[in-house]
Amino acid sequence: MCHSFVVRELVVSNMDRLRAMETFVAVVEGGNFTEAAQRLEMSAVMVGKYVRQLEDSLGARLLERTTRRQGLTDAGRVYYEDSKRALEYVRVAEMSIERLRASPSGTLRISAPITFGSCVIAPLVATFQRTYPLVHIELELSNRVVDLIDEGFDMAIRIGELGDVDLVAKPLTMYRMVICASPDYLARHGHPQTPHDLSAHHCLSHTVWNSRNAWKLKGWDEVQPPIEPSFTCNDGNGLRMAALAGAGLLLQPEVLVAQDLASGALISVLQTYLPEPRAVHIVHRQDRRPLPKLTRFIGHLLAHVGEQETH
Incomplete structure (x- = not known):
């Protein structure tokens, strides 16, 4: 019984429902809609709308409201405790992402053509990891064009024509x-x-x-x-x-x-x-705030590819 409401909420969850859960917790802890509205910087009418949305989606009344006081129902007490835990999990998850954004770490998956990848990218992986030892790099060498999203790659090296217009492309060098x-x-x-x-x-x-x-x-x-x-x-x-x-x-x-x-x-x-040189590009998925492990490695390539090729 204690987890049933949270499980059902997660099934239908979206950002609006998460906000409704946060609003309900603020109502309980603030004692009334007005206090919750001030804490969340929204109107009391909007607070009431979020609470009603939760009650309708759950099919249960969470608050007993009279002209003089407000209290939790039995369902409301269970949902309040589980909501606090769920919101804490979200907060911890967000903090973990912020830590990733603060310092390069984690796994970086890269696809590159066989010759260019082995001759140019692989040596630069070594120099990059001297500076950022917490980044684990998986370099897959293949001459096929991988699907970054479906196959879980963070970036790829492409030679010649660029096929996917939804990717961010940065020119790296020329392939001669x-x-x-x-x-x-x-x-x-x-x-x-x-x-x-x-x-x-x-x-x-x-x-x-x-x-x-x-x-x-x-x-x-x-x-x-x-x-x-x-x-x-x-x-x-x-x-x-x-x-x-x-x-x-x-x-x-x-x-x-x-x-x-x-x-x-x-x-x-x-x-x-000799055949005409072809452009080499770095491509990666569009992300408003790409993680440091990706941005730092791209910067490393842009700074050192020309230097590495001449030695």
């Missing part, structure tokens, strides 16, 4: 491709000067590419001869390792081979014909 090969391979086969030369070279290709989207270079969409790859792999890093071993020409994101290019282990070729 590069064609490169090892010095040993180029010494044996020569440097290609135009895309027409690719037919005479060993080309390394990703398994998901096909004749329509593989090795499409700027300015050569119509006249470029088809490329027959000598080696395919379903992993960009596997292709990179093959290129380092001298297997052939590699077309992959610059972030994957940046250190190899800087060290001279791979040499860039055909720079004039």
